[in-house]
Amino acid sequence: MSDTTGRALALLDLLQTHRHWPGPELATRLGVTERTVRRDVERLRDLGYRIESMPGAAGGYRLEAGSALPPLLLSDEEAVAIAVGLRVAATQRLVGGPDTTLTALAKLQQVLPAVLRRRVEAIADAVQATGIASGSSVPTEVLAELALACRDHERVRFRYTSAAGEETTRRVEPYALAPADRHWYLLCRDLEKNDWRTFRVDRLSGVEHTRVLFEPKPLTPEQIEEFIWVATSWVRTAVEANAVVELPLAAFQNAMGQWAQGAEAVDAARTRWPVGGREVRETMYGLSWIPTGVDYTTDLAEPQRSELREILERMLRALDGSGA
Template sequence: MAGPSDRVLRLLSVLSTRPSWTNRELAERLEVTERTVRRDVARLRELGYGIESDAGPWGGYRLAAGTAMPPLSLDDDEALAVAVALREVALKGTLGSDQAALSALFKLQRLLPRRVADRLGRFADAFVHTPQGTPDPVSSGVLLELASACRYQERLRLAYRDRNDRQSTREVEPYRLVRTSNRWYLVALSAGEWRTFRADRVIEAHRTGSPARIADPPDAARMVADMLTSHYPVYATIYLPMSMGQAQQLIPPGSGVHEAESNGTRVTLGGTDIDALATRLLELATPLTVLAPDELRSALRERLQAQLAALTG
């Protein structure tokens, strides 16, 4: 005979399979009394699950939105699907500078049964990701520590390797993780100054247990973008007729500086020369307006006219 906890979880699973169930239907399905169903529904409500009920002989129970995030009950296929989706969101930087997906992914991976974890591993092995310019991969353990420290505002002790391959140990006040098109960056307060740290250069990261003292934080995504684009010899400013979120999916934070405008987004991005910028903008394959410089506008016009002539010639 199932215990109270198992029975409550089974009730939750049954409720999720249909829009509505009568008390009698639930009692027959679970092989318990209608009184037991009412008691278990009350227990689910105490745990934070929103369960609505209608009075009368034709009334019943149905799941609704709760007031808090309760525990979830997932079967093997659902757990695998959630883990894969979270990993894709984290790797692609869909949420910009938000590290919530990464933190949730590592929490879920720690709880996966061995049979599901093995399936997830086989699923990952079936895919090959093309190189995106990152010379050194970031270990999952390092990313977990960085994401957790940012989320819970704890000081970090980093073993870090700089661009000259010199190693040092430092304590930082972590603020945000920023995903660009090919790297993760940690934005943190170090020795009283806001800095960016490449996650693939972090050798070890450990939370100290001390609270981070964050005051007047910067726009993390813009700080990384400014750092990455500061060395380009030429820049382009374009207008995209889309929301900030859509523009950041097209041109990831760190590859450009995004500014919201009425009915669209202004983006500034750098390149090695006008020709390279023209190529980059054409590859976006979306309507846009070049605000500056004039040379880029002329280069794009010439390219498009040449392509049109080739198509109609």
Template sequence: MEPTSTRRDMPARLLRLLSLLQTRRQWPGAELAQRLGTSRRTLRRDVQRLRELDYAVDATTGTDGGYRLARGGRAVPPLLLDDEETVAAAIALATAAGSTPGIAEGATRALVKLQALLPARLRPQLDALGRAAAALPHRGAVPVDPARLALLAGCRRDTEVLAFDYRDRRGCSRRRRVEPYHLVTAQGRWYLIAYDPDRADWRIFRADRIADALPTRRGFTPRPLPAENPADLLARSLAEADYPHTAHLHVDLPADQVRSRLFHPVPGTVTPDGEHRCRARLTALGRRLAR
């Protein structure tokens, strides 16, 4: 039988265990018990209690053995957020609820739940934000299934090869197996940045064109991105892509000044043409002029 103090500390210990399991893909049992300040035997009992509460906790094999939070359980582990993270989450949910097709309804429900649990000290900040802020929907926004985004993000987190059917711009579909790296949203669309081993090159996929996505349970070693960050890689790819209509402009302003005034994040390219002039290749403007 467990000591009385151990049983008394159990609720806080279970929350701490859930929090730790979310920070790594896998924990060695000995290290996890040490972080919790408990014995390996008590750790095993706590893991079993979580399973009985429908949290999917897998035991892992190896020299020391360990545990990881797996997919499959119906219960979602609690998130332990500090004040800054809580406000950031509320802002993100409010923005998604007002401007992101496909996930707006789910974002609204999550925001209502979060607001109901907010500490009193944070309510004035969120109330002021709600009265003062509004999101402008993107006219070309494409709905995307939240479950699909969650699956893509999960494979990226677990460095797990992902398989899916992909429909290109011509409507042709084929099965792909890729190493997922990042999800980026731009111009009302979600994009998956991934490495394609079959083509030995980086590829960018629109999330709304992905279907029948499945984890393969095959891991991969992350490669360095061929850009400073994922957003730069996406911007470069979209700027260099072929479009039916493209506007080419000569502007009597420095290139940096023109880039800073562009509304869309990835409308094309701007290259210097002397100190006070530049050339702009804009796909978004080309589409509008062609209408």
């Protein structure tokens, strides 16, 4: 293999790995000049790869889908078979390896011609995986777009419909996609809230790439798991209440970590925190996690208020009684 061919293949691999590459960075990674990069891009175009050039300081190169499948070592049938398998896997509740599946699907769909995409959709819609719990329906295209944004550290904009039916537009820095509790969740930094947020992907639509890159804040796997766990637990419940806690918002957030989600300042010294559960014992459990020694009030309504009081009075009598 000649140096020119090897360099062109290395360039192709880089273009398939990230959605957008600045020209100077490609030149640095390949150890060549920007002029050589431009020549290699033209060689790949001659081979059938559709590579878009963007001028300017923020410009560069990106690989786009063409009118025909570029010369990979796959036939159309093989490409469709792989895409169908990845699509079915990506829309199910995966036990492990979701990142690998999504990035592979994103890379393939990035260059798959429209006629083959339609074939993938038709076959995948008729294929039903067995032995996996069913969950919310998520368009593969949305997962693929979000996977690309997570991979490339690119800010995106989308519409989001809350559980209450309220639609908002969000600008975020996407960090990770994760399946949990029969749903897919996007973990990201919400630019308006300046804080971490998790969004149900099935409630998300109209993903727009901004082409604005960002430097992701580091998170450990344990932190990601906690974010997703909080998201799966944070749903509308049968018993709902607010606790007004005698702590400033920042101090409350620092003490509660990710479980402070939904908290808001009442004034400079107090914080309102929504808490609830499927029944009053779960609400009591949530209230018990308010930091030790911190006073608070709650607007828990009847009849749950009287029910909780009766439970606590029995506990106090038990504690005041002599032990066995």
